Amino acid sequence: MRPHETLLSVPPCSPSTLPETWPEGAAQELARRLGERCVWSQAVREQHGRDESPFVDVPPPDAVVMAQSVEDVSAVLAWAQEFGVPVIPFAAGSSLEGHVLAVQGGVSLDVNALNAVHAIHTEDMTATVGPGLTRKQLNAALGGTGLFFPIDPGADASIGGMAATRASGTNAVRYGTLRENVLALQVVLPGGEVIRTGTRARKSSAGYDLTRLMVGSEGTLGVITEVTVRLHPLPEAVSAAVCAFPSVLQAVQCTTAIIQAGIPIARVELLDAATVGRVNRHAGLTLPQKDLLLMEFHGSPASVAEQAQAVQGIAEDLGGLGFDWATRPEERSRLWAARHNAYFAGVQSRPGCRVITTDVCVPISRLAEAVQAAVDEADAAGQPYFLVGHVGDGNFHMGYLVDPHDADEIARAEALNRGVVERAIAASGTCTGEHGIGLHKRDFLRQEAGEAGVALMRAIKAAIDPKNIMNPGKVV
Known part of the structure; x- marks a missing residue:
């Protein structure tokens, strides 16, 4: 399914037509039970109908309930069960896979106020x-x-x-x-x-x-x-370092060697050279524009020094170009903030784009070949992308930067995405190491778990949610 295609059963609607999209009396009963916590305004509904996924043409939910208590949540779900109306939980809205989108209409249940x-x-x-x-x-x-x-x-x-x-x-x-x-x-x-x-x-x-x-x-x-x-x-001592490599392959091989050596590194993150350039521009940094590993060590002062020394030796053997240390807390915070902003740095580099992102995870022994194949295919296709990875546990992200209204470009990026996922599954890995299935990876879940596995998941879903009111259209 392409990112601009959806599984809609409810068309866009204005507040004046909302009661007609649900069973008779449903809207009035929701308003009676939840009062002013039930919001019908277009602006609030649109806010709750977006996330960070590539899906851009999904109409907003029919209503939003701003839950103030567990009792409010219970009241909404009891109402939804009675009237057969979908409910989609919503909090920060930072999903990358379309989890919070109301593809079958219904109520967005905002739990942000339950933040005690x-x-x-x-x-x-x-x-x-x-x-x-x-x-x-x-x-x-x-x-x-x-x-x-x-x-x-x-x-x-x-x-x-x-x-x-x-x-x-x-x-x-x-x-x-x-x-x-x-x-x-x-x-x-x-x-x-x-x-x-x-x-x-x-x-x-x-x-x-x-x-x-x-x-x-x-x-x-x-x-x-x-x-x-x-x-x-909190660790007694923390030290962070940046190490450049001549190639992505050598950076990943270094990571594999670190993990196989049993070094208890706290963080090891990969950024390719082009992504480093975007991050530098976005965050005002001067990181060397090469393929980088960002690393952090936690423990006692002695253990941190021992870990760092061991990792430096491995990096040097695999072509590492020297360590640049970030020892002060503010330096480390800025470094990791820059890593976290790699996604937004990528988006900023191509105004108006959306990101189709992978988050495959493979056994650490297969990581280098998986990353290299993903890079080679994207470069050959001429598709703009960024590459980052939580490579210490075999997890990496190809973020394909696409024009959300260009069907050919979307199709090309989706084909690249499919290749990354299918290679990961063939290597005994997973289609998603951390983002989840949502809308975008349902076909991949079938490949990974098999028809019998997905059928069991559907049976569990049907037993708990026989009317399919809980976030329908997602996962299974």
């Missing part, structure tokens, strides 16, 4: 928060505790959205993904029933793992209204 820090248990190293709280807000609340929340996908995403998409990011090579860092959830099921999954205990063998079922469900099984996450001690 309910509890911080420093001795247990856990925090319980609302789904609308962002990762930066959580880390600000942890100031003075000696703890931090390490999952860093780049965007200041909401914790609930990160859990729903099983998010990852730059720190995953050392601290894991959301899957490893969520202990418990509160979830509102279709129909309005509120359940709790998991506990604050570090492990459990009690029944089916409902927490893991909901983490990564992308809003298709319920609405996450509370998340209990693991916290980690």
Whole structure:
């Protein structure tokens, strides 16, 4: 499916026609139950009908509910079950795969106001928060505790959205993904029933793992209204470095060697030379415009020095052109902010473009060949792109910069994307290491999991959400 194609069953509509798109009396009943928290204005609906995906022609949701409490969420889902109207959870709106788009109309359920820090248990190293709280807000609340929340996908995403998409990011090579860092959830099921999954205990063998079922469900099984996450001690010492390489292949080979040597590096990120140039212009930096690895080391002063020395030796053996150290906190922050802004630097380099982005993840032994093949194909096709990667765990992104109204260019970028994904799956990898399936990767999920696997997922979906009101059209 091309990015400008959608699965629409509800046409664009004005507030005056909204009641006619739903069963008789549905709009009036929603307004009665939710009052002023139910918003019909075109501007608010359009705000909730966009994300960072390449899908640009999807009409906005029919209405937006600004939930103020778990009771509001429960009321919306009970109403939706009664009238058969779709509900799409919405928080930061930073999705890259169309997760929050109302492709079958319905209600966008905004949970941003559910952003409280309910509890911080420093001795247990856990925090319980609302789904609308962002990762930066959580880390600000942890100031003075000696703890931090390490999952860093780049965007200041909401914790609930990160859990729903099983998010990852730059720190995953050392601290894991959301899957490893969520202990418990509160979830509102279709129909309005509120359940709790998991506990604050570090492990459990009690029944089916409902927490893991909901983490990564992308809003298709319920609405996450509370998340209990693991916290980690702030490292005693932190050191960051930039190392240039003559080629992308050598940079990736260095990463593979670092991981295979068992060095507990905290971050290792790849940027190709063209992306470095865009980042320099966007962020006012002077990074060497070569294929780069950005690295960070955590631990005691002695262990950080030992890690850095070992990595320097590996880099030199593989053609590394020297380390440029960022030792002060403000230097490190600027460096990682620049890495996180690589996406926006790419977009800025081609005004009006949208990004079709890959996020495949492959076994570390197959990473170099996967990255090299993706670069070679894009260069041969003449398709503008940027390349970044959380290469420490085998995850990389090709961001194809496309004119969203040029069907031929979109088709070319989608063909390149398909090639990247199919090679990853053939290498025993995955079509998505962190962004999720959403709208864009449903065909790839079928290739990866097989028809029987997808059928089982559909059976789970049907058992929990028999009326298909939860974010329909996504995942399965």
